[in-house]
Amino acid sequence: MTDCCTQPGLIPIETARATLLRDMIPVEDTETIPLAQACGRVLAAPQIAGINLPPCDNSAMDGYALRFADLEDGKPLRLAGSAFAGRPFSGEVAPGTCVRIMTGAALPAGADTVVMQEQVERQGKSVFVHGTLRRGEHIRRRGEDVAEGDALLDAGTRLSVARIALLAAVGIGVVTVHRRPVIALFSTGDELRPPGATLGNGEIYDCNRTALLAALTQLGVDTLDLGILPDDKAIIREKLARAARDADAIITSGGVSVGDADYTREVLEEMGRVNFWKVAMKPGKPFAYGHLQGTPFFGLPGNPVSALITFQQLVVPALTAMQGGTWCPPVPLRAKLGKALKKKPGRTDFQRGIYRRDPAGGLSVEPAGNQGSHILSGLAEANCLIILPRDSGNADSGDSVAIEPLGVPLAP
Ligand SMILES: Nc1nc2c(c(=O)[nH]1)N[C@H]1C(S)=C(S)[C@@H](COP(=O)(O)OP(=O)(O)OC[C@H]3O[C@@H](n4cnc5c(N)ncnc54)[C@H](O)[C@@H]3O)O[C@H]1N2
Numbered sequence: 381m382t383d384c385c386t387q388p389g390l391i392p393i394e395t396a397r398a399t400l401l402r403d404m405i406p407v408e409d410t411e412t413i414p415l416a417q418a419c420g421r422v423l424a425a426p427q428i429a430g431i432n433l434p435p436c437d438n439s440a441m442d443g444y445a446l447r448f449a450d451l452e453d454g455k456p457l458r459l460a461g462s463a464f465a466g467r468p469f470s471g472e473v474a475p476g477t478c479v480r481i482m483t484g485a486a487l488p489a490g491a492d493t494v495v496m497q498e499q500v501e502r503q504g505k506s507v508f509v510h511g512t513l514r515r516g517e518h519i520r521r522r523g524e525d526v527a528e529g530d531a532l533l534d535a536g537t538r539l540s541v542a543r544i545a546l547l548a549a550v551g552i553g554v555v556t557v558h559r560r561p562v563i564a565l566f567s568t569g570d571e572l573r574p575p576g577a578t579l580g581n582g583e584i585y586d587c588n589r590t591a592l593l594a595a596l597t598q599l600g601v602d603t604l605d606l607g608i609l610p611d612d613k614a615i616i617r618e619k620l621a622r623a624a625r626d627a628d629a630i631i632t633s634g635g636v637s638v639g640d641a642d643y644t645r646e647v648l649e650e651m652g653r654v655n656f657w658k659v660a661m662k663p664g665k666p667f668a669y670g671h672l673q674g675t676p677f678f679g680l681p682g683n684p685v686s687a688l689i690t691f692q693q694l695v696v697p698a699l700t701a702m703q704g705g706t707w708c709p710p711v712p713l714r715a716k717l718g719k720a721l722k723k724k725p726g727r728t729d730f731q732r733g734i735y736r737r738d739p740a741g742g743l744s745v746e747p748a749g750n751q752g753s754h755i756l757s758g759l760a761e762a763n764c765l766i767i768l769p770r771d772s773g774n775a776d777s778g779d780s781v782a783i784e785p786l787g788v789p790l791a792p
């Protein structure tokens with residue numbers, strides 16, 4: 381008898397992912413858009429700083445700009461004027477004088493130090509400085525963050541809020557990014573109804589397409605929603621042909637296993653090519669990858685947890701590459717297992733877990749309830765995936781295991 385977990389022909393998830401990353405061709409077309417609208421988009425050109433940041437030496441504190449050498453004799457300094465952010469002091473700080481200065485104001489000529497106003501006593505135009513100071517204190521230097529000509533971000537970088545702030549700070553208002561790939565999506569299954577409809581006997585709601593549309597939107601691609609298809613080869617054929625014509629990639633849910641109404645992979649095989657089918661992962665074994673008229677096809681298994689985990693583990697890296705970006709593998713953390721986990725060698729296991737900091741300061745992790753690939757409540761409750769390596773068996777309570785935190789999945 382063939383054990384479900386050690387059956388031949390399953391390809392390791394690392395091989396599956398490497399194949400997808402190797403095969404994906406970034407969309408060529410680019411567009412130039414306002415920076416504020418570019419969060420999540422992938423740069424098509426490197427970004428170079430056209431100015432120094434800060435553009436000039438300026439004060440880090442509200443206080444007084446002075447000459448450090450003047451502090452030696454302990455005499456009060458004479459107030460010569462004020463410098464505000466955007467309204468610099470036009471003169472020079474002469475020996476024995478100081479200038480009232482606000483945070484962000486350009487450092488006036490002649491001054492080399494700023495003293496915080498909390499260290500100063502003012503009597504009219506006389507300024508007494510208390511405590512010890514260092515020469516150059518509280519000055520933010522021209523170019524100390526970014527120097528003019530610095531390479532800021534490479535082509536292929538996904539723009540985050542922080543990166544948008546960096547580009548804006550050096551005066552970049554528009555960026556050239558790869559156009560969004562169009563991803564066609566449909567679910568298959570006679571039992572599926574859209575959320576909001578009334579369920580008949582044996583019917584369930586199509587949660588996969590709804591969740592995948594949300595995930596694709598978050599990933600920054602455009603979607604071509606082809607709806608719910610019945611288990612009907614002719615209809616699946618027609619929609620696959622349309623998807624291959626109108627989209628850059630096709631994602632389907634369901635119909636990739638071995639049941640009598642599992643047609644999606646079969647139809648793809650007739651019309652195009654299945655590059656691989658079945659990955660040594662749990663959940664998600666029946667994942668299928670192929671091409672139809674040059675358009676990549678990702679066939680996700682119908683079980684909802686399997687669909688979402690294969691999407692996250694395999695399709696997100698592929699779509700990132702298609703967007704022109706560089707997929708960075710997540711850095712796993714180690715956590716102490718709070719409960720024994722059953723596992724047979726043969727497939728990399730992605731159990732849904734809840735990790736927390738334990739009183740000793742380390743991380744501990746517990747499985748998030750039932751691990752069936754139809755159990756959505758556990759996935760919704762989980763804050764990490766517990767990753768058990770392909771060849772490992774049962775894990776004991778107290779073992780150190782790898783975890784991948786969930787949450788901000790698309791942070792670059
Ligand atoms: N004899 C075998 N049976 C199964 C195997 C196997 O190796 N041998 N693999 C199992 C595994 S693992 C998975 S995962 C599923 C995948 O099957 P399909 O991709 O063909 O998906 P369906 O049969 O269409 O559906 C499976 C399951 O998921 C529900 N489903 C489907 N689509 C949706 C949706 N959009 N939203 C919510 N739920 C959905 C469907 O009703 C089924 O319950 O096959 C196992 N069987």
Ligand code: MOO
Binds near residue numbers: 665681686687
């Ligand atoms: O791999 Mo299936 O995806 O275990 O349910």
